[in-house]
Amino acid sequence: MPDVTATDFYNVENVVIGSNAISLRTVADKAKAEFDSVVRASDWLEGDVLDAAAELHRIARAAAQRNGRVAVVCGGETTVRVRGDGKGGRNQELALCFALLNELQPIGRPWVFLSGGTDGLDGPTDAAGGIVDAGSSDWMRQNGHDPIGSLENNDSYHALACSGDLLITGATGTNVADIQIVLMS
Template structure:
């Protein structure tokens, strides 16, 4: 195994990235720089996503007492906050709790007037945590469609294009429901490139595209026939995206901010790529190329969000699979090195790990445990492979989410 200090350095740098995405600090900076001016109507404060509790708790320190405050998050990041209604949804596949949360969102903004204000605090995970399917699509059908999307290999932009077409809150739906009240949103972006239509599926922004474009994406991914019939029927209506209302949408944290923080914490650091996206195998090849080109002590930094096309029935996530692919391809690399790939929310896929932390001995340790690394990858079972090698990255829920960070540390 690589030197323990080197592995600890990698984890410490990952925590630097997480800290830079601290949702409370991001909200505080935004509301101090641009406070909400006094007005005569109602104030509705809504927080949606994995960072919802941290964001709304901090926001309330800078606001007058709201008419209503509602936070929607997942169980791991949920906590009671005085004066805040708390609802818990499921991620990454929505649940009945997610449906209740979606209904509560719409109820919270119904009947508002032009003198009223809505402050929305948006973070990653919101797409699944609160859902309000369009008429004709049941919760079960929405769950089935979401599960198919997650295993399709589509990127987050493509998945959210489809999700928006099936929802009354996504793609500007919440903004429309709040009319004619003024809406301001503080957004912690978990999307590479920071397209605000994609973060939590853009409830205060607008749609990525049309139903026709969503159909095209599903056909190209080869999953159109797997989608429930009611969903296909709705998408075949080919309705144009509704015209988006104006809202004050502001990014308060992002993946690039976290990468810059890591770079600032190292004297030998280089941000190699801040859009490590696409198929996980292709991303692993790009990482390996950069690793092989490195010379001497160095810290290479990557950020992004890859996709995995699920073909097996194993357990894992995109970061764990990326780490295992890199370990398999870098066995020949000389010197003491480690590679970390982790989700800044502390969760990778449907597992308790944030990702993987591998070194030149990872594959040998797996083989010593009686496992075939290539067979593990073929079955999308990276969790159990890395677990056998002692190479899971486990940090617990972080309360934030700005996509993924990858680090390569080489010291000799």
């Protein structure tokens, strides 16, 4: 093996072609073309998924006071405290929690919330995450699922599946963390 010295690396250039920040900037730019207001909720969403959902819901409720159509975007990677034996991932749990928080403190206008993994996978499931709206938890109950019990059992996959709210994209071949988007009309 040849000797390698520091001078061997003088002409090396690294170019970042994909990152969560680049993805979020692209989402925000696209949203600016369709929405009256775009809010960047966080540069990097992290910590417990329940806390993150509460913070995003608080930001969405505040953004809902703006005039016109509003988009709220953020990304990062949260963590899940496993308490049960259900099926799901951090994005599915974030979406389910967001829907339940809206029951307690409604956003006050029509909305849809997406939380998804850019790799197309979330936890040990075939889903990338979830897409919920103000009617999601009612659909779960109407289809025989208790969304609160599902959240407590870390069983967001089955709760979102019964309401038709799983985000299934298939593997994307890339991974630049997760993206969350709230759209309000």
